[in-house]
Amino acid sequence: MAKKNNSSDTFAQEVYFPTMIYSSKLHDAEEINRELIKNIRHEQEEDRKGIQRSNFSNLGGWHSKNHLYKKKAFKDIANRVRQTAAKISEDCGYDPKFKLDIGTMWSIINSPGSFNRSHIHPGCLWSGVYYVQAPKNSGHIEFTEPRTQHLMDQASFAPDTKRPRQCWTKVRYEPIAGKMIIFPAWLYHAVMPNLAEEAKQEDAERIIISFNLSQYPVKK
Ligand SMILES: [Fe+2]
Numbered sequence: 001m002a003k004k005n006n007s008s009d010t011f012a013q014e015v016y017f018p019t020m021i022y023s024s025k026l027h028d029a030e031e032i033n034r035e036l037i038k039n040i041r042h043e044q045e046e047d048r049k050g051i052q053r054s055n056f057s058n059l060g061g062w063h064s065k066n067h068l069y070k071k072k073a074f075k076d077i078a079n080r081v082r083q084t085a086a087k088i089s090e091d092c093g094y095d096p097k098f099k100l101d102i103g104t105m106w107s108i109i110n111s112p113g114s115f116n117r118s119h120i121h122p123g124c125l126w127s128g129v130y131y132v133q134a135p136k137n138s139g140h141i142e143f144t145e146p147r148t149q150h151l152m153d154q155a156s157f158a159p160d161t162k163r164p165r166q167c168w169t170k171v172r173y174e175p176i177a178g179k180m181i182i183f184p185a186w187l188y189h190a191v192m193p194n195l196a197e198e199a200k201q202e203d204a205e206r207i208i209i210s211f212n213l214s215q216y217p218v219k220k
Pocket residue numbers: 119120121127189
């Protein structure tokens with residue numbers, strides 16, 4: 001019997017159940033961030049203590065109240081979040097009778113040494129972060145493989161070779177002022193400690209706006 005040549009067999013990879021992380025860079029971030037820093041610091045002045053609850057992931061930072069999107073001073077950034085949310089809604093083929101909109105929006109100021117332990121955001125579809133001030137080494141955000149079964153037994157991967165992206169079990173994003181990252185609310189994420197070395201404390205702080213998104217019926 002002749003030897004079979006299998007080189008013409010088909011071979012395919014199909015990806016299902018992906019974890020989608022969206023990002024956007026605001027073209028006018030410098031101006032927006034200048035205003036936001038002023039307004040967030042004003043919030044902090046008014047609410048020195050901030051929100052401190054044991055079930056919050058933030059350790060060592062200041063956490064504003066959760067309704068900043070209702071305040072005039074945060075209207076512009078709230079609208080930019082809504083614009084990005086509308087793109088996600090369209091990209092995912094959501095029902096246009098619903099609007100993917102902000103349910104809560106808050107600010108966090110992480111001074112050097114502070115960080116966020118791993119957590120998820122229950123009760124919404126998507127969550128996001130917008131970086132207002134992000135000095136060098138002020139804390140990468142790290143997302144972890146959500147299929148925990150997959151973490152139980154890992155394959156050995158070729159050394160000195162970049163592992164294919166679909167086989168990663170975590171991914172880190174560097175904080176960049178003006179960048180917005182939106183991720184599934186169920187995706188575990190943590191923020192590394194702020195190790196910024198700016199001489200002035202206020203320049204070394206990592207300042208963010210964070211938010212949760214849910215679908216709301218469009219008002220007629
Ligand atoms: Fe979070």
